[in-house]
Amino acid sequence: MAETDAGELADIEQGRKLFLRPCQFVAGAMTADQLPDMQLPEIAFAGRSNVGKSSLINALTNQKSLARTSQTPGRTRQLNFFDCGGQLCLVDLPGYGYAKASKTDIKAWTGLTLDFLKGRATLKRVMLLIDSRRGIGDKDREIMSIFDKSAVSWAVVLTKIDKLNASEKVTVTTNTLAEAAKHVAAWPGVFATSAEKTVGIDELRGHIFSLID
Numbered sequence: 001m002a003e004t005d006a007g008e009l010a011d012i013e014q015g016r017k018l019f020l021r022p023c024q025f026v027a028g029a030m031t032a033d034q035l036p037d038m039q040l041p042e043i044a045f046a047g048r049s050n051v052g053k054s055s056l057i058n059a060l061t062n063q064k065s066l067a068r069t070s071q072t073p074g075r076t077r078q079l080n081f082f083d084c085g086g087q088l089c090l091v092d093l094p095g096y097g098y099a100k101a102s103k104t105d106i107k108a109w110t111g112l113t114l115d116f117l118k119g120r121a122t123l124k125r126v127m128l129l130i131d132s133r134r135g136i137g138d139k140d141r142e143i144m145s146i147f148d149k150s151a152v153s154w155a156v157v158l159t160k161i162d163k164l165n166a167s168e169k170v171t172v173t174t175n176t177l178a179e180a181a182k183h184v185a186a187w188p189g190v191f192a193t194s195a196e197k198t199v200g201i202d203e204l205r206g207h208i209f210s211l212i213d
Contacts, residue, residue, distance in 0.1 A: 008206060014213070015205030021085025023061040030078040032115040038081065040089040041212040042122045046113070047129030048139060049095030052159040055195035056129065057082070057090060060205060067092055077108075079116055088212055089122070097139035117150045124211040125153045125187070127204075132158040132172050132192065136179050148185045155187035156180050157204065162194035 027036040045053050054067035066082060080092040093113055117123070126147060130136055147154045156176055161169060173190055180186040191207070193200035 008203075011210045011213075012202050012206035015207070015209035016202060018087060018209050019061055019084065019205050021087060023063060023066055023082050023084040023090065025066070025080060026083045026089075027081040028078045029081075029116075030112070032112060035079065035116055036081055038089050038122050040083065040087065040122065041124050042089045042091050042120070043124055043208050043211065044091040044093055044116075044126045045129060046093045046126050046143060046154075047095060047159075048097040048131065048137070051095065051129045051131050052195055053092055053095065053129055056157070056159060056193060057092060059193075059195040059198060059201050060208075061090070079112065088208070091116075091123075093126075096143065097137070114146065114150070117147070117152050123152065125155060125208075127157045127191075128154050129157050129159050130176065132161045132169070133163055135172055135175060141179075144180075144183050144186070148183050151185060153185055153187065154183075155189065155191065155207075157191045157193055159193055159195070161192040161199055162197045 027034075029035045045057060047053050057067040058064055061082070061084065067080065077094055079094065082090040082092070084090060093116070096110070117126075128140070128143065128147070130140060144154070158172060158176060164172065169192065173192060176190050177188075180190065181188065191200050191204050193204060195201070
């Protein structure tokens with residue numbers, strides 16, 4: 001792991017303070033005309049169904065049930081907006097790649113997400129969550145291409161990293177960095193996290209703070 005410099009340490013501390021502020025659900029959208037006109041800087045979270053988006057959002061915000069977790073993949077079918085202390089808005093995007101969802105549903109999710117991404121001036125970055133046990137799959141690559149074409153800045157967040165041994169962590173991190181480097185809109189790094197063990201959560205908070213400061 002690279003040594004953390006003074007600037008990063010300062011961001012981590014400010015990120016910790018940022019997420020001490022109360023976060024609350026403010027809006028949900030299932031159609032383009034329901035998308036709220038937010039004035040706050042936005043950080044969005046995308047990923048396959050059951051990748052751990054809700055768990056990560058809950059870990060970031062120090063709240064156990066801000067974002068609802070489900071044992072049923074694909075249950076969240078709308079964009080959910082959370083106001084964090086009037087300083088930041090977190091956006092939970094619908095999960096993708098759920099095999100049992102109808103093609104009509106999947107098309108609607110994709111269309112709504114594209115509507116959100118287009119020209120969203122307040123959107124600072126999309127965090128693309130990848131299950132570290134599975135690595136990047138074809139559906140993830142499709143989403144990466146969509147982000148590139150939409151000129152949306154994005155970064156990879158590996159989830160459930162605590163489920164891997166040391167060698168597996170190195171492999172998945174190396175492979176993920178190499179793949180992300182192929183995309184023009186990708187941030188040149190990767191966050192390895194575990195919501196359950198709070199691994200990498202402070203670093204991700206610090207990064208988010210650096211984007212909205």
